[in-house]
Amino acid sequence: MVVILGTGGTIAGTAADASDNVGYQAAQLGVAQLIAAIPPLARRALEAEQVVQLDSKDMDFATWRLLAERVAAHLARPEVAGVVITHGTDTLEETAYFLQRVLAPGKPVVITAAMRPATALQTDGPQNLLDAVTLAAEGRVPGVLVMFAGSIHSAEQVRKVHSYRVDAFASADGARLGAMEEGGVRWFAAGPQRGAQPVVGLAHLPQGDLSWPRVQIVLNHVGADGSVVQALLAQGVDGLVVAGTGNGSLSHALEAALREAQQQGVRVLRSTRCDAGLVTASAEALPSAGALSPVKARIELLLDLLSSPVPR
Numbered sequence: 001m002v003v004i005l006g007t008g009g010t011i012a013g014t015a016a017d018a019s020d021n022v023g024y025q026a027a028q029l030g031v032a033q034l035i036a037a038i039p040p041l042a043r044r045a046l047e048a049e050q051v052v053q054l055d056s057k058d059m060d061f062a063t064w065r066l067l068a069e070r071v072a073a074h075l076a077r078p079e080v081a082g083v084v085i086t087h088g089t090d091t092l093e094e095t096a097y098f099l100q101r102v103l104a105p106g107k108p109v110v111i112t113a114a115m116r117p118a119t120a121l122q123t124d125g126p127q128n129l130l131d132a133v134t135l136a137a138e139g140r141v142p143g144v145l146v147m148f149a150g151s152i153h154s155a156e157q158v159r160k161v162h163s164y165r166v167d168a169f170a171s172a173d174g175a176r177l178g179a180m181e182e183g184g185v186r187w188f189a190a191g192p193q194r195g196a197q198p199v200v201g202l203a204h205l206p207q208g209d210l211s212w213p214r215v216q217i218v219l220n221h222v223g224a225d226g227s228v229v230q231a232l233l234a235q236g237v238d239g240l241v242v243a244g245t246g247n248g249s250l251s252h253a254l255e256a257a258l259r260e261a262q263q264q265g266v267r268v269l270r271s272t273r274c275d276a277g278l279v280t281a282s283a284e285a286l287p288s289a290g291a292l293s294p295v296k297a298r299i300e301l302l303l304d305l306l307s308s309p310v311p312r
């Protein structure tokens with residue numbers, strides 16, 4: 001059996017006019033309504049639960065914790081082959097990476113979404129949801145996977161790469177794990193999922209939004225002078241991810257400000273604003289986030305701070 005957890009997003013969105021692909025309200029239809037609109041799902045063994053109903057731009061820590069708890073509870077049931085989550089596309093890659101690092105699930109947890117509302121002439125949600133259920137039921141590759149527009153991505157590599165196109169997701173460096181073709185899964189590689197053990201167990205996730213570590217992202221760019229870092233230090237911050245240029249390079253002023261933050265006990269991680277590629281680690285430079293995107297490096301830093309907090 002597959003359990004579908006609804007969280008909202010465009011896949012549950014509706015517009016007044018079928019030709020309107022952008023002027024819609026996200027998170028309007030319940031997960032049971034999404035399932036009812038897909039006739040082939042009537043033949044599948046399914047259970048559905050509405051966890052929240054939101055636009056994923058507003059995803060927050062408390063919802064992440066609740067979602068992780070619901071996923072874990074369903075995965076622990078022997079009759080459940082896998083879990084599907086319907087989500088908004090905007091922060092889908094963050095939720096995917098968070099769940100992978102917190103649960104490191106031994107069964108598939110497949111996240112899917114849509115770029116067009118349920119009312120659109122060419123809505124993509126129903127096919128994506130059907131494919132996600134098929135992938136979760138197959139159960140061959142465990143871990144958090146993203147099923148979108150016929151492609152299967154790992155939580156670690158997936159990124160939203162287009163703001164409008166229906167085929168809006170890609171794996172960094174082009175390495176998608178597989179494809180769904182007419183209900184058949186074709187695996188290209190059983191891609192490595194980061195860590196078989198969760199970095200931080202569910203019980204260690206803070207209850208309220210405010211007790212999570214404060215981790216912010218700053219950017220290197222022409223004229224980056226470090227004033228954003230100074231402002232964050234003045235306000236209070238536990239961790240900083242910098243999205244550097246190229247191979248994680250930083251202007252003199254930004255690097256100096258980040259080293260000052262480090263001196264003050266703020267944990268710093270250096271990623272790249274490039275769409276793909278590794279930040280080379282070196283003894284002299286600030287710590288590298290490897291090939292993680294800035295938003296995923298932020299999750300890594302959040303979880304690192306939860307597992308070994310800096311005294312405030």
Ligand SMILES: NC(=O)CC[C@H](N)C(=O)O
Pocket residue numbers: 008009010011026054055056057087088089090091113114115116
């Ligand atoms: N295509 C989408 O899902 C984006 C809609 C919305 N902003 C969300 O992320 O929930």
